[in-house]
Amino acid sequence: MAEIVLERLAHAYAPGAPYALKPLQLTWRNGGTYALLGPSGCGKSTMLNIISGLLRPSEGRVLFDGRDVTALDTGVRNIAQVFQVPVIYKSMTVGENLGFPLVCRGAPAAKIKARVEAVAERLGLAPILSKPANALTADLKQLVSLGRGLVREDVAAILLDEPLTVIDPQLKFDLRRILKEINEEFRLTMVLVTHDQTEALTFAEEIVVMNHGEVVQMGSPTELFERPETEHVGWFIGSPAMNFLPALLEKDRIIVPGTDLSVAAPAALPQGNLKIGFRPEHATLSPMAGDLEGKVTRIWFEGADEVLGIDWNAHRVKVRVSGTSPARIGEAVSIAVPTNRLCVFLDGRRLHLG
Numbered sequence: 001m002a003e004i005v006l007e008r009l010a011h012a013y014a015p016g017a018p019y020a021l022k023p024l025q026l027t028w029r030n031g032g033t034y035a036l037l038g039p040s041g042c043g044k045s046t047m048l049n050i051i052s053g054l055l056r057p058s059e060g061r062v063l064f065d066g067r068d069v070t071a072l073d074t075g076v077r078n079i080a081q082v083f084q085v086p087v088i089y090k091s092m093t094v095g096e097n098l099g100f101p102l103v104c105r106g107a108p109a110a111k112i113k114a115r116v117e118a119v120a121e122r123l124g125l126a127p128i129l130s131k132p133a134n135a136l137t138a139d140l141k142q143l144v145s146l147g148r149g150l151v152r153e154d155v156a157a158i159l160l161d162e163p164l165t166v167i168d169p170q171l172k173f174d175l176r177r178i179l180k181e182i183n184e185e186f187r188l189t190m191v192l193v194t195h196d197q198t199e200a201l202t203f204a205e206e207i208v209v210m211n212h213g214e215v216v217q218m219g220s221p222t223e224l225f226e227r228p229e230t231e232h233v234g235w236f237i238g239s240p241a242m243n244f245l246p247a248l249l250e251k252d253r254i255i256v257p258g259t260d261l262s263v264a265a266p267a268a269l270p271q272g273n274l275k276i277g278f279r280p281e282h283a284t285l286s287p288m289a290g291d292l293e294g295k296v297t298r299i300w301f302e303g304a305d306e307v308l309g310i311d312w313n314a315h316r317v318k319v320r321v322s323g324t325s326p327a328r329i330g331e332a333v334s335i336a337v338p339t340n341r342l343c344v345f346l347d348g349r350r351l352h353l354g
């Protein structure tokens with residue numbers, strides 16, 4: 001396993017073309033689980049392919065345990081990559097598919113057999129080792145693809161490029177659990193590419209949130225939830241998304257006009273588009289006059305919680321209530337948000353207030 005450093009890395013697909021991956025600096029710890037999360041086209045696969053060696057970056061270096069591998073081919077980087085569409089060798093059995101990377105490296109037959117059996121046992125493939133791989137369902141084929149990545153003990157990292165897309169929901173849940181257990185057992189460095197926040201939050205210790213070719217924040221699920229660095233992260237992480245309301249500077253406070261939501265302004269605040277944001281989980285219905293008054297226009301469920309959609313001044317404010325709230329559609333309600341739960345954003349970036 002390896003620590004992976006992306007040093008002053010950037011990529012444009014042609015000279016003079018815009019960056020598909022804007023300049024970045026990242027370190028991935030040996031044995032850590034990471035997710036690359038972002039909307040379609042934000043540069044996730046570009047970054048993954050640069051790590052695996054399928055793509056040479058136009059700028060910067062890739063280091064594995066301090067060794068510069070930027071110019072090395074995939075084969076010598078010892079990377080296992082699992083793609084969205086399962087890759088299997090159609091004419092081989094499940095067992096032969098699993099053992100193939102070891103056969104290619106000339107491993108002794110007894111070692112191949114032992115390793116294939118161990119990995120098959122781990123993934124629940126043991127009963128079908130002698131079946132033709134081509135006859136399997138898409139789910140099982142993807143398990144075989146994953147197993148081929150695990151069979152080598154010397155891999156530097158396992159890169160998973162949306163591997164769960166073809167998997168049905170129940171198996172997806174099982175597979176995420178299996179991946180976690182494998183990481184705990186073997187301490188493999190694992191990077192999962194996904195555009196699904198639930199997948200990222202349940203799999204990874206640290207999530208790299210990307211947008212428009214840029215790494216906008218890297219952090220634990222809690223950090224991303226509690227301290228989003230940009231409006232994009234506040235909006236992309238959490239369900240429902242963070243609330244954002246237009247704000248302005250009045251004397252020494254940043255306020256949302258027409259409400260009691262306000263935060264002390266820092267000295268010398270630059271000009272720009274100000275917003276106050278808060279999580280639906282951090283707002284409560286207030287029996288007294290609260291910070292903001294509006295009308296309930298929608299109610300829906302997120303798991304066991306109820307979410308109230310409250311219309312205020314042409315904005316929809318969401319409040320997440322544990323269990324069932326007494327509020328009804330059409331009712332006027334008042335909500336309160338603790339000041340320490342308010343985040344201020346200036347031109348899309350969070351201000352770090354004292």
Ligand SMILES: Nc1ncnc2c1ncn2[C@@H]1O[C@H](COP(=O)(O)OP(=O)(O)OP(=O)(O)O)[C@@H](O)[C@H]1O
Pocket residue numbers: 013020038039040041042043044045046047195
């Ligand atoms: N081979 C290529 N040649 C030119 N541009 C490319 C190439 N591959 C990707 N791009 C562009 O680079 C940008 C990033 O693409 P990339 O595939 O890395 O995004 P992604 O986040 O993985 O998207 P998705 O989730 O849809 O796979 C996009 O604008 C895409 O059109």
